[in-house]
Amino acid sequence: MADIFSAVKKIEFKGKDSKDPLSFRYYNPDEVVAGKKMKDHLRFGMSYWHTLTGGGVDVFGSKTYDRPWDKITDEMELAEFRVKAAFELMEKLGVPYFCFHDRDIAPEADTLEETNRRLDKIVDVIEAEMKRTGIKLLWGTSNCFSNPRFMHGAATSPHAEVFAYAAAQIKKAMEITKRLNGEGYVFWGGREGYESLLNTDVKMELDNLASMLQLACDYADEIGFKGQFYIEPKPKEPTKHQYDFDAGTVIGFLKTYNLDKKFKLNIEANHATLAGHTFQHELRIARVNGMLGSVDANQGDLLLGWDTDQFPTNIYDAVLAMYEILLDGGFKTGGLNFDSKLRRGSFDIEDIFYGYISGMDTFAYGLKVAAKIIEDKVFEKFVADRYSSYKNGIGKDIADKKIGFKELEAYALKHEVSTITSGRQEMLETILNNYIFG
Ligand code: XLS
Ligand code: NI
Ligand code: NI
DSSP: OOOTTTTSOOOEEOOTTOOOTTEESSOOTTOEETTEEHHHHHOEEEEHIIIIIOOOOBTTBOOOOOOTTTTOOSHHHHHHHHHHHHHHHHHHHTOOEEEEEHHHHSOOOSSHHHHHHHHHHHHHHHHHHHHHHOOEEEEEEOOOSSSGGGTTOSTTOSSHHHHHHHHHHHHHHHHHHHHTTOSEEEEOOTTOEESOGGGOOHHHHHHHHHHHHHHHHHHHHHHTOOSEEEEOOOSSSSSSEESSOSHHHHHHHHHHTTOTTTEEEEEEHHHHHHTTSOHHHHHHHHHHTTOEEEEEOOBOOTTSSSOOOBOOOOHHHHHHHHHHHHHTTSOSSOOEEEOOOOOTTOOSHHHHHHHHHHHHHHHHHHHHHHHHHHHTTHHHHHHHHHTGGGSSHHHHHHHTTOOOHHHHHHHHHHOOOOOOOOOOHHHHHHHHHHHHHO
16 A cells, blocks of 8 residues: 555544544444445445545635645656555545546546547556455546537537547547446536527437437447446536436436436436435435436535535435435445545545545445334335225226226216325324434
8 A cells, every 4th residue: 555645544443432533433344234244235436536636626716625646747647646545545444446537547638549548557557456455446437528629518519529529538438447347337418418598409419419328338238348337317517407407307318219228327416406306316216217326425515506515424315315225125236436525625634534434424324224214114114005005996906007087987986085194294204313313
């Protein structure tokens, strides 16, 4: 291990009464919950961009973070140093996975050819570190939104040569993801949307977006990339309207273009709230459609209308998220990638550790509470009972799709509605609270 963060030792589990701020109180990787080790349920991931390349920049000010690599001026030397730093951080935090965009790991050069050469060089370093540590790649992706060429979109750009460039970039990113045994590959269309309908051919843009995804599927078959493809929904920011608005929209889009068997969803908490949904809502919609794939774990500030990407500390959200994930049978290829960044004022190295510890402990506790709720069948029993009228009689006929409007009318003419029961929302919310209080 490089010794870049020598002031911080490996973070250990010390139990809930620990007074050591640099320790886990709930995340005990080998502890078995609902038949599986915590680390295998949670499959935590580190986001390379927020953790290694983010600097605390916002629209009103430049970088604030104080980092050991700040003085390195050679771009490639800096990129290599960051790889070493990333792996040391993951080792010290016990984070078993990471996620990256192509442009996070290696700087873009003047030509695509040289950019790709740089990527290969850094991938060599990453590969060696993965071998040394056993840390794995949860997913890779390509950044087709930062460079000015993508100002009007990538797959949805009105300019065909931008589409071609994005395809070339995705092709390379898939190749390096495959080389690093990535378990998945994410498509987040930062600029796949529009600012104004006055200058936009929506039908053509949607068709082109679907074509890009189909081409990626074809290429995956060609090179034997077996990782899971994910779409990450987000309603807005940077574009005013993004085509991958929310889980429901993405599922409809994928079905329209016959792509639904090839993709799952990567649900991000802050994107859910930007879309006017809860995190649990997005997970539920993905789950009931058999498309829950992976999670970008973070939280937004509900008083602000943008993606603040804070480390998740909201225990309600974590419990309900783990509830959906457990009911889905747990992660298969996915995991909890902390697409989370420190506040601009949290500029010390220690803050990185505090951020990850808070997120990991929150989800560890969330997992335990959710497992207990499921074990006790708290909500399942209530829900099953609430819908029990579909188990027999007229309800069973409806569920079995055996009757039409005429039979339903005949039934209604004979039976007044007399079986409505209370939804008991307050009682259920109190029960949830009591499980969280412990
Ligand atoms: C941005 C997205 C992005 C994706 C990966 O809002 O969350 O970080 O996760 O491109
Ligand atoms: Ni994300
Ligand atoms: Ni985001």
